[in-house]
Amino acid sequence: MAEVLVYVDHVDGAVRKPTLELLTLARRIGEPVAVALGSGAENTAAALAEHGAVKVLTADAPEFAEYLVVPKVDALQAAYEAVSPAAVLVPSSAEGKEIAARLAVRIGSGIITDAVDLEAGDEGPVATQSAFAASFTTKSRITKGTPVITVKPNSAAVEAAPAAGTVEALSVSFSEKATGTKVVSRTPRESTGRPELTEAAIVVSGGRGVNGAENFAIIEALADSLGAAVGASRAAVDAGWYPHTNQVGQTGKSVSPQLYIASGISGAIQHRAGMQTSKTIVAINKDAEAPIFDLVDYGVVGDLFEVVPQLTEEVKTRKG
Ligand SMILES: Cc1cc2nc3c(=O)[nH]c(=O)nc-3n(C[C@H](O)[C@H](O)[C@H](O)COP(=O)(O)OP(=O)(O)OC[C@H]3O[C@@H](n4cnc5c(N)ncnc54)[C@H](O)[C@@H]3O)c2cc1C
Numbered sequence: 001m002a003e004v005l006v007y008v009d010h011v012d013g014a015v016r017k018p019t020l021e022l023l024t025l026a027r028r029i030g031e032p033v034a035v036a037l038g039s040g041a042e043n044t045a046a047a048l049a050e051h052g053a054v055k056v057l058t059a060d061a062p063e064f065a066e067y068l069v070v071p072k073v074d075a076l077q078a079a080y081e082a083v084s085p086a087a088v089l090v091p092s093s094a095e096g097k098e099i100a101a102r103l104a105v106r107i108g109s110g111i112i113t114d115a116v117d118l119e120a121g122d123e124g125p126v127a128t129q130s131a132f133a134a135s136f137t138t139k140s141r142i143t144k145g146t147p148v149i150t151v152k153p154n155s156a157a158v159e160a161a162p163a164a165g166t167v168e169a170l171s172v173s174f175s176e177k178a179t180g181t182k183v184v185s186r187t188p189r190e191s192t193g194r195p196e197l198t199e200a201a202i203v204v205s206g207g208r209g210v211n212g213a214e215n216f217a218i219i220e221a222l223a224d225s226l227g228a229a230v231g232a233s234r235a236a237v238d239a240g241w242y243p244h245t246n247q248v249g250q251t252g253k254s255v256s257p258q259l260y261i262a263s264g265i266s267g268a269i270q271h272r273a274g275m276q277t278s279k280t281i282v283a284i285n286k287d288a289e290a291p292i293f294d295l296v297d298y299g300v301v302g303d304l305f306e307v308v309p310q311l312t313e314e315v316k317t318r319k320g
Pocket of ligand 1 (some may be wrong): 206207208209210232234235236239247248249250251252253263264265266267268269270272274284285286287290302303304305
């Protein structure tokens, strides 16, 4: 069976969920061979094997941390040359897309970015993309070279499928360009203790109706009662009430949690584009005509300042 390279997104060996989703998709088109780079790369092997990686190619070198993406592209290209895969899959983060695009240029291949599904086809993998704020769904196939495809988080269910996960050291020689852009400082984002937005099973979002940065405390309180991540509409983010990193939508993050609770969000198409694949959608809005209600499984017509705190209390009570 053809091998499929899967680029691993991990933090010191802890594999991030979008990579495990990629392994599910990779198994549809071949045998996943994972490529894990940087500090803790070898520690990814157990999780990758558990989810179907037949091999885990690892490399660590100071260049991966000290310079921007080019050393990683060099390593992924080395893996590509060692394996001659049927496809290369990369998580659709900003960094992932840059790595994938650079690799595609180097190996003369076509690229598809932001796929939301992937299936095997007679002439190569067929990727589904969601276009124009999810008003169209397109299916595409790469016709030149080895398909390089980046896949959005939450595009597939994580499935255990134990495989050998044999660890092999990947030999990488860095190109001249690898050290062209040096990282001069790093400031870790303050941890909120909440799950990562794109990976969370529950997301509680606030919009313009929240009416001020200080009022986001009630959205956070509901999120914390549910163990959820906090999202925000662009209107709330542009007003400076919540960080840009939490924006959900076409120009923000795509989320697909089990439960999405939208408070004070009207449901503009650009917001929907980032959350409409959520499994259960709940909206709280004081306007019964708000378009978000066209989308919801459960809707509450009411003032969020009354409804959200009551909901939080009820969740806490039921949790005991
Ligand atoms: C190119 C482009 C890209 C965009 N990308 C994004 C994106 O990624 N994400 C995104 O979110 N938007 C995006 N937008 C903006 C989008 O069009 C909307 O303007 C935005 O989503 C509106 O945010 P909102 O729903 O919070 O605000 P509004 O549309 O103003 O809605 C606020 C809602 O809150 C309700 N409300 C007010 N007070 C209360 C209360 N006390 N209790 C309950 N309900 C209340 C109101 O009834 C209203 O429905 C984009 C726009 C463009 C043009």
